[in-house]
Amino acid sequence: xxxxxxxxxxxxxxxxxxxxxxxxxxxxxxxxxxxxxxxxxxxxxxxxxxxxxxxxxxxxxxxxxxxxxxxxxxxxxxxxxxxxxxxxxxxxxxxxxxxxxxxxxxxxxxxxxxxxxxxxxxxxxxxxxxxxxxxxxxxxxxxxxxxxxxxxxxxxxxxxxxxxxxxxxxxxxxxxxxxxxxxxxxxxxxxxxxxxxxxxxxxxxxxxxxxxxxxxxxxxxxxxxxxxxxxxxxxxxxxxxxxxxxxxxxxxxxxxxxxxxxxxxxxxxxxxxxxxxxxxxxxxxxxxxxxxxxxxxxxxxxxxxxxxxxxxxx
Numbered sequence: 551x552x553x554x555x556x557x558x559x560x561x562x563x564x565x566x567x568x569x570x571x572x573x574x575x576x577x578x579x580x581x582x583x584x585x586x587x588x589x590x591x592x593x594x595x596x597x598x599x600x601x602x603x604x605x606x607x608x609x610x611x612x613x614x615x616x617x618x619x620x621x622x623x624x625x626x627x628x629x630x631x632x633x634x635x636x637x638x639x640x641x642x643x644x645x646x647x648x649x650x651x652x653x654x655x656x657x658x659x660x661x662x663x664x665x666x667x668x669x670x671x672x673x674x675x676x677x678x679x680x681x682x683x684x685x686x687x688x689x690x691x692x693x694x695x696x697x698x699x700x701x702x703x704x705x706x707x708x709x710x711x712x713x714x715x716x717x718x719x720x721x722x723x724x725x726x727x728x729x730x731x732x733x734x735x736x737x738x739x740x741x742x743x744x745x746x747x748x749x750x751x752x753x754x755x756x757x758x759x760x761x762x763x764x765x766x767x768x769x770x771x772x773x774x775x776x777x778x779x780x781x782x783x784x785x786x787x788x789x790x791x792x793x794x795x796x797x798x799x800x801x802x803x804x805x806x807x808x809x810x811x812x813x814x815x816x817x818x819x820x821x822x823x824x825x826x827x828x829x830x831x832x833x834x835x836x837x838x839x840x841x842x843x844x845x846x847x848x849x850x851x852x853x854x855x856x857x858x859x860x861x862x863x864x
Contacts, residue, residue, distance in 0.1 A: 551588070551591040551592075554578065554583070555577065555578075555592060558570065559573075564602045564603065565602075567600055568772055570599060571592075571599075571769065571772040574596075575592065578592065585745070586744065589744045590766055593768065593770040594770070595770070596773070597798065597802045600770065600772075601849050604847055604848045604849075605847045607847075610846065610847065611805040612809045615775060615805065615806070615809035617775070617809035617810060618808065618809055618811050618813065620807070620808040620809070620813070620843075621842060621843075622840040622841070623807045623813070623815075623840060623842075624651070624813070624815045624839060625650075625836050625839060626685065626687060626712075626818065627645045627653040627820055627836070628654045628792075628817045628819045628820070629654040629656055629689060629821075630653060630655040630676065631656045631821075635675045636675075638676055639675045639678070639679035642655065642676045642680050643680060645820070646681075649836065650684070652686070653687070654686075655676050655688050655689070656689055656691075657669040657672060657673075657690045657702075657714075658690040658693025666694075666701075669702055670702065670705045673706040674709060677710070685815075686710070687712045687714075687715060688714050689715040689716065690717045692716050695718060696717075696718055696724075696725035696729055699717035699725070699729050700729055700733050703733035703735045704733055713735065713737065713738040713789075714729075714736070714738065715738040715762065716742070720739065720742035720748075723751060723755060723757055726752065726758060727755050727757040730756065730758065736759035737757070737759050740761045740764075741764050744768070745769055746769070746780070749761060749763070756784075759786060760786070760787050760789050761786055761787070761788045762791040763777055764790075764791050764793070765802045765803050766799040771802065771805075774790070774810070781812055782811055782812045786812070788813055789814040789816065791803075792816070792817045793817070794821075794823050795825075796825040796828065797829055797833060798828070798849070801829075801833060801844075801849050802849065803817075804816060804834065805849065807841075808843045818841065825861065828857045829851040829857075830852045830854045
């Protein structure tokens with residue numbers, strides 16, 4: 551970041567976010583650094599630049615981005631991790647009792663946990679626990695090959711899944727295309743994509759129904775909003791992925807979800823994450839399945855420098 555990206559933006563007008571984003575990417579591209587941690591660094595810089603822009607306009611960041619201008623963002627609770635069936639049903643039921651209208655469960659169980667047949671049982675018991683009116687997605691974390699994914703999807707389709715996430719490895723685009731064409735459950739992916747090129751190919755081949763960009767990987771707000779426009783052209787929904795992202799990325803994802811036009815839902819992880827607890831005030835919490843982005847200028851929350859110190863490496 552210091553040697554490649556800082557010289558690109560040093561002394562420049564931070565309000566020229568798109569220009570600086572493209573200049574940084576043009577610097578990284580010949581080196582092959584538009585994947586991995588350097589791309590993540592560029593994503594962070596882009597988020598910071600947008601924070602500056604929004605504060606200079608005295609606007610919350612989602613309003614500075616333009617777009618949908620949502621005061622409330624629908625979320626899905628994430629996630630019901632692998633455990634015995636009764637425990638997963640209990641956790642899912644508790645999420646609904648806390649007000650969640652949608653949630654995500656973990657599939658892709660190893661042989662130790664019962665394998666593919668147990669995945670089918672998980673879908674059954676969780677659906678019975680939450681009832682027919684709660685949206686339920688399932689994350690496979692690339693545990694299947696395409697043939698297994700198709701077989702499992704046909705078995706679990708009767709449990710009315712909202713999506714099946716990352717059924718195969720992120721680079722198996724042929725597999726995604728085959729899965730989407732061969733079974734009825736909408737296919738979701740995108741957390742493992744760095745930048746827009748991977749999404750471009752997935753959209754061109756009609757391989758996904760739901761895009762799940764990580765704002766900390768795709769290239770920040772600039773790239774994520776461009777993806778939103780591209781997805782809208784293909785009539786595909788966007789459901790920003792957060793997972794175990796740090797607090798800044800989670801907050802940025804909330805602003806993105808408030809702005810992107812063709813939003814499905816934003817992921818909201820209920821599992822404790824120390825890297826999310828880095829502000830002077832807590833991150834917004836969902837109420838009846840919705841999150842309200844901060845209305846203060848910029849990202850809207852102040853970093854707590856003392857809390858950050860414990861994560862300092864050097």
